[in-house]
Amino acid sequence: MKIALIAHDKKKDDLVTFSIAYKHILQQHELFATGTTGQRIMDATGLEISRFRSGPLGGDQQIGAMIAENNMDMVIFFRDPLTAQPHEPDISALMRLSDVYQIPLATNMGTAEVLLKGLEHGFIDFRLLAQRRGK
Numbered sequence: 001m002k003i004a005l006i007a008h009d010k011k012k013d014d015l016v017t018f019s020i021a022y023k024h025i026l027q028q029h030e031l032f033a034t035g036t037t038g039q040r041i042m043d044a045t046g047l048e049i050s051r052f053r054s055g056p057l058g059g060d061q062q063i064g065a066m067i068a069e070n071n072m073d074m075v076i077f078f079r080d081p082l083t084a085q086p087h088e089p090d091i092s093a094l095m096r097l098s099d100v101y102q103i104p105l106a107t108n109m110g111t112a113e114v115l116l117k118g119l120e121h122g123f124i125d126f127r128l129l130a131q132r133r134g135k
């Protein structure tokens with residue numbers, strides 16, 4: 001499965017902690033991230049991650065493009081709901097595309113934990129069908 005990892009600045013520590021805790025699951029999948037988030041997680045975990053641009057410079061849009069191409073299976077996006085972001089339209093667009101294409105999207109650690117455990121137990125296997133349909 002292809003999983004995107006994204007966190008706003010005030011949530012990056014949480015995502016790093018989460019990635020350490022769930023490294024055993026994450027390492028079985030193909031990981032992508034926005035620029036700074038990806039670097040932080042790689043440094044802390046040693047996981048291999050394909051990094052896009054930083055969010056404000058287009059990273060959210062690049063991940064959105066992968067979703068539109070049926071090329072992303074899950075998005076874990078620790079949003080900061082208390083801080084205004086300069087690229088709010090890009091963030092909304094990414095979440096919108098996740099809904100358009102029915103891609104599992106976790107916007108906080110509670111949901112992310114359920115998603116990764118669901119992934120571990122095969123609950124996200126509908127994406128395998130979607131991948132085949134897209135080819």
Ligand SMILES: O=C(CO)COP(=O)(O)O
Pocket residue numbers: 006007008009033034035036037038053054055056059060091
């Ligand atoms: O801004 C972001 C998501 O909207 C994240 O970007 P960075 O990972 O580069 O900080």
